[in-house]
Amino acid sequence: MITTIMLYILFTILYGLMTPFTLLPNASLPSAFTNAMTSASAYISALNDFLPVGTLLTIIGLVVVIEIAINTFMLINWAIKKIPTIG
Numbered sequence: 001m002i003t004t005i006m007l008y009i010l011f012t013i014l015y016g017l018m019t020p021f022t023l024l025p026n027a028s029l030p031s032a033f034t035n036a037m038t039s040a041s042a043y044i045s046a047l048n049d050f051l052p053v054g055t056l057l058t059i060i061g062l063v064v065v066i067e068i069a070i071n072t073f074m075l076i077n078w079a080i081k082k083i084p085t086i087g
Helices: 002-022 031-047 053-082
Strands: none
Touching: none
16 A cells, blocks of 8 residues: 555656656657667667677666665664664
């Protein structure tokens, strides 16, 4: 129930932030940005021949999730120690 409320609040905030962009009739990215994305994808596809980029992104994602879990655990322990009757 708490997770549902937190997700609802998050999606409401994101929707509120994105609403002004939906009101623009001709919103598009600059051509330099699209050219940069095309060039980056060409470089990544060339790198994929030597190192599997999908696997690397999966490993990096797992490392980030583990780091977030460790920092959350440390934050919870810090908060528990700040409670006078427990710590």
